[in-house]
Amino acid sequence: AQKITQTQPGMFVQEKEAVTLDCTYDTSDPSYGLFWYKQPSSGEMIFLIYQGSYDQQNATEGRYSLNFQKARKSANLVISASQLGDSAMYFCAMRVMNYGGSQGNLIFGKGTKLSVKP
Amino acid sequence: KAGVTQTPRYLIKTRGQQVTLSCSPISGHRSVSWYQQTPGQGLQFLFEYFSETQRNKGNFPGRFSGRQFSNSRSEMNVSTLELGDSALYLCASSVIGRNQETQYFGPGTRLLVL
Numbered sequence: 001a002q003k004i005t006q007t008q009p010g011m012f013v014q015e016k017e018a019v020t021l022d023c024t025y026d027t028s029d030p031s032y033g034l035f036w037y038k039q040p041s042s043g044e045m046i047f048l049i050y051q052g053s054y055d056q057q058n059a060t061e062g063r064y065s066l067n068f069q070k071a072r073k074s075a076n077l078v079i080s081a082s083q084l085g086d087s088a089m090y091f092c093a094m095r096v097m098n099y100g101g102s103q104g105n106l107i108f109g110k111g112t113k114l115s116v117k118p
Numbered sequence: 119k120a121g122v123t124q125t126p127r128y129l130i131k132t133r134g135q136q137v138t139l140s141c142s143p144i145s146g147h148r149s150v151s152w153y154q155q156t157p158g159q160g161l162q163f164l165f166e167y168f169s170e171t172q173r174n175k176g177n178f179p180g181r182f183s184g185r186q187f188s189n190s191r192s193e194m195n196v197s198t199l200e201l202g203d204s205a206l207y208l209c210a211s212s213v214i215g216r217n218q219e220t221q222y223f224g225p226g227t228r229l230l231v232l
Contacts, residue, residue: 033218043206045223052218091161095218105151105163105174106210106221 002027004092006109013082014117020067021077021112023092032096034075035106036066039089048090051075079114087116119145122211122224130230136197139227141209143190147222149173149215150192152184155206155226164207167192168215196229204231 003026013019025034036048051059051066059066067076079086092109123142131137143150151174152164163176167186184194190211196203206228210221 031218033220035220037223042225043208043228044225045208045210047220047222050218050220095221105166105176106153106161107163108161110160 002029002094002096002107004094004107004109006092006112008112009110010113010115012115012117013079015084016081018078018080019082019114021079021090021092021114023075023077023109025073025075025092025094027073027094027096029096032094034066034068035093035095036064036075036077037091037093038086039091039111041088045091049077082116084116084118087114089113122209122222124207124209124224124227126227127225128228128230130232131199132232133199133201135199136195137199137229138193138195139207139209139229141192141194141211141224143192143209143211144222147211147213148190149212149221150186150190151210151212151215151221152192152194153208153210154178155208156202156204161208164194166215173215199231201231204229 005024032053034051038046049061049064063080065078089111091111093106149168151166155161166174170186181197186192206226208226210223212219212221
């Protein structure tokens with residue numbers, strides 16, 4: 001079965017420090033996409049970064065980078081130089097091809113609540 | 119480009135009523151997906167539409183239905199509302215819905231069922 005696991009319900013980080021949010025995934029499909037979203041208290045899901053299963057290099061987007069370890073099936077999000085505005089819920093998600101051959105939906109983890117301290 | 123828009127943003131209904139939520143995808147996006155988010159169950163997939171056809175469906179009762187129009191706008195309907203339907207309903211769009219394609223979300227509709 002396809003699954004996303006985020007083992008950290010909540011984390012604290014000091015402003016300007018780096019933080020790593022953990023994500024492991026489970027799928028037998030060789031083709032999949034991994035995504036990280038940020039959800040502030042307002043509720044909107046904001047796309048942060050994407051990693052394709054065939055990508056050789058780790059994805060980066062500004063202060064966000066994705067530490068992709070395919071053999072370990074992990075896709076950790078690294079936020080460098082944390083800012084107060086980074087305080088939010090962070091969701092790891094995966095999308096795979098359905099067994100019937102149709103495109104699959106996003107499967108989400110339970111999320112990690114990040115709090116940035118001044 | 120304008121982002122995904124959802125209306126209404128907030129809604130209060132009573133048990134037994136029905137509700138219709140609307141989603142306008144990013145211009146040029148043809149795939150629209152709906153998700154339900156609750157504190158207990160987290161984010162769960164409802165259904166996906168592409169070119170006016172339901173392409174994928176999650177594990178929800180038949181009270182939950184949707185449709186997509188020729189301009190890619192989508193609506194979802196929940197009939198005979200139950201207290202447990204109180205949730206944040208999120209709509210997401212992508213160009214054609216390939217599995218390695220980013221889905222962009224709207225601000226959501228918060229539904230409260232009393």
